[in-house]
Amino acid sequence: AATIAIASSTSTTAAVPLTPSPPSPHIRMRAARFRSYDDYLRHQLNKTLDPRLRRVWATRDWRRKVDAFARAFSSLQRQGLLRNASRALCVGARLGQEVAALRQVGVADAVGIDLAPAPPLVVRGDFHAQPFDDATFDFEFSNVFDHALYPDRFAAEIERTLRPGGVAVLHVAVHRRGDKYSANDLLDVQGLVGLFRRCDVVRVSKVDAFGLDTEVILRKKRSAAHP
Numbered sequence: 001a002a003t004i005a006i007a008s009s010t011s012t013t014a015a016v017p018l019t020p021s022p023p024s025p026h027i028r029m030r031a032a033r034f035r036s037y038d039d040y041l042r043h044q045l046n047k048t049l050d051p052r053l054r055r056v057w058a059t060r061d062w063r064r065k066v067d068a069f070a071r072a073f074s075s076l077q078r079q080g081l082l083r084n085a086s087r088a089l090c091v092g093a094r095l096g097q098e099v100a101a102l103r104q105v106g107v108a109d110a111v112g113i114d115l116a117p118a119p120p121l122v123v124r125g126d127f128h129a130q131p132f133d134d135a136t137f138d139f140e141f142s143n144v145f146d147h148a149l150y151p152d153r154f155a156a157e158i159e160r161t162l163r164p165g166g167v168a169v170l171h172v173a174v175h176r177r178g179d180k181y182s183a184n185d186l187l188d189v190q191g192l193v194g195l196f197r198r199c200d201v202v203r204v205s206k207v208d209a210f211g212l213d214t215e216v217i218l219r220k221k222r223s224a225a226h227p
């Protein structure tokens, strides 16, 4: 079982102090559709809590997605980017298919966060303010960048909770419209990479991952000073 210490209360997702990300020519924000941060959270939760979708994610989707994630994670293991002993976090994991996949390939200490918890794989947490101490994880995975209302916070929180030398793997759609729950459109991969100032790029490659087309692998600099 996961033994990750949750730094602060996980009982609330509201009251996250946020300032809007500086404008980027590479990221088109869709913030205009949200009246407030609470409105944004409600909108995201509306999809995450949709009983029909949750049923599909837990049944028809489950095995197919876990197996696909497991293949991707096995490949990262072979490349030395993920180890069985890694402490791993999946950011925006919904029901936790990617967490199940990590555990399946031998990464026992894996957990996910999402606005709504899905025990035992996913605990409650807002990716704009992760409920973990600095330098907690060796590995983080996410495929929900398009849901970030504040892309720089999304990136800064991953960098904060990664250990120096830790690896982040992001699956994103570049220059493709997301769904109606997307908060941003990534027009150029530089828009994402440029947000990770405390990381080096290991690799950017094309993938075919549930509608997402680009895999970005980053490694937190060993000398990364905390801001």
Ligand SMILES: *[C@@H]1O[C@H](CO)[C@@H](O)[C@H](O)[C@H]1NC(C)=O
Binding pocket: 045, 046, 049, 050, 051
């Ligand atoms: C999501 O929104 C729809 C329509 O606005 C509403 O009928 C539904 O109850 C909402 N679902 C949740 C889980 O909030």
Ligand SMILES: *[C@@H]1O[C@H](CO)[C@@H](O)[C@H](O)[C@H]1NC(C)=O
Binding pocket: 084, 104, 105, 106, 107
């Ligand atoms: C990692 O765990 C998997 C699944 O338990 C196992 O098959 C594999 O041999 C382990 N890898 C290493 C390097 O120990």
